[in-house]
Amino acid sequence: MTDMLSAARIAAYNTEKPLFTAGPASLVYENVAALRPCFGRGDQAFLDSYARVLDMVSKLAGQDKTVAMQGSGTSAIEVMIANFLYGKVLVVDSGYYAQRLHMIVESRRKRDGFIRKIDIVNWQEIDHVGGSYDWVLAVYTETSEATLVPISGLANLVRRVGGKLALDATASIGLETGHDAADVTAFSSCKGLFGLTGAGFISYSCEAENAVEDMIADLSTYADKKTTGPYHAILSLEPVLENHADHREAVVINKRVFCDRFSDHLLYSAEQQPLLCTALDVGIRATDSQAVLYAPRQTRAASITCHIGEVHLGARAEGKIVDLLEVAT
Structure with a gap:
């Protein structure tokens, strides 16, 4: 059992299964080593x-407070929309995940009536939007297209329409800056926070x-x-978040090597382009049969x-994982 939990054993697992997917990230030793028996009441x-x-997560998100729940980023988004959004809502369409937001908003509008009207605008047209809205709802990093919706553009849009900004930060939290432009954000534990799966945050x-x-x-x-x-997901996050800047540097290095x-x-x-992912105009294949492509x-x-x-x-990463990729012919 000691060997199974060693840093060397965890490193070997990562070598055996190279990941080029959107999350969870490669397994960090501290994720596993931090796990303990625990309970949510009476366990000081x-x-x-x-x-x-939760304090570290709030600081990364640029927000005052954070709640955690069992589930995915989508679970947190559902709860965010149900509790915060009302009146006239503008959804910024940047791709598949933004269109999912539109579907959820429409469902809540029919269900409880807090949302009265929904409009949708392409993310490349937000500078031309006028009128007034109570809420703007957007995806910061649109993983389905590997595009970054400019946070400054969203902030300007919100000021212009006189509303608040709700952000799907699932693929941007911990990686991109400027989340404090939002009034509420939703995301998960396992992408840019580098934790285990299973926790959603608002x-x-x-x-x-x-x-x-x-x-x-x-x-x-x-x-x-x-x-x-999400007790164990929370425990897995503490040592990783304490050293988050170092882990994030591996993403910066890999992005640079891949783009070069x-x-x-x-x-x-x-x-x-977001830090998390990169879109190409050609197909990619891996030379390692155990690699998992996105x-x-x-x-x-x-x-x-x-x-x-x-x-x-x-920060010790050198982007060697990129050597496993080649253009598919």
């Missing part, structure tokens, strides 16, 4: 860790005004810890490659 050691993790700096009736969608269910929380190697095939300019649910790109497969190496 866990409660102290829980408070520290970080916010405004009050949730909707009186949600169903318990599973009510923000207070999670703020007041009325259900079993495939510079002739980049689909978008540098300012349109298969987007829907995309116009010939291939999308994600860059969190050497997070376990931190």
Whole structure:
């Protein structure tokens, strides 16, 4: 058992299965070593860790407070929309995941009536939007297209329409800057936070005004810890978040090496690209049969490659994982 939990053994696991997917990232030794027996009530050691993790997450998100729940980033987005969004909502369409936001908003509008009207605009047209809206809802990093919706453009849009900004930060949190431009954000534990799967987070700096009736969608269910929380996912995050900048550097290095190697095939300019992933106009294949490539649910790109497969190496990463990739012919 000791060998199974050793840093060398975890490193070997990562070598045996190279990941070019959107998350979870490569397994960090601290993710596993931090796990302990724990409980959400009466366990002071866990409660102290829980408070520290939520404080670190809030700071990364640029928000005042954070709640955690069992589930995915999509689970957190559902709860965010149910509790915060009302009135007239503008959805910024950047691809598959933004269109999923539109579907969720439309479902909540029909269900409880807090949202009265929904409009949608292409992300490349946001500078031309006028009128007034209570909320703007957008995806910061659109993984389905490997594009970065400019946070400054979203902030300008919100000021112009006089509303608030709700952000799907699932693929941007911990990687991109400027999340403080939002009033509320939703994301998961396993992408740019580099934790284990299983935790959804909502970080916010405004009050949730909707009186949600169903318990599973009510923000207070999670703020007041009325259900079993993502205890082990929280424990896995603390040592990783304490050293987050070092782990993030591995993503920076891998992104740079990948873009240099495939510079002739980049689909978008540098300012349109997120740190998490890169779109190419050609297909990619791996020379290692155990490697896992990213298969987007829907995309116009010939291939999308994600860059969190050497997070376990931190700033020591050299982007050698990119050597396993070649243009598919």
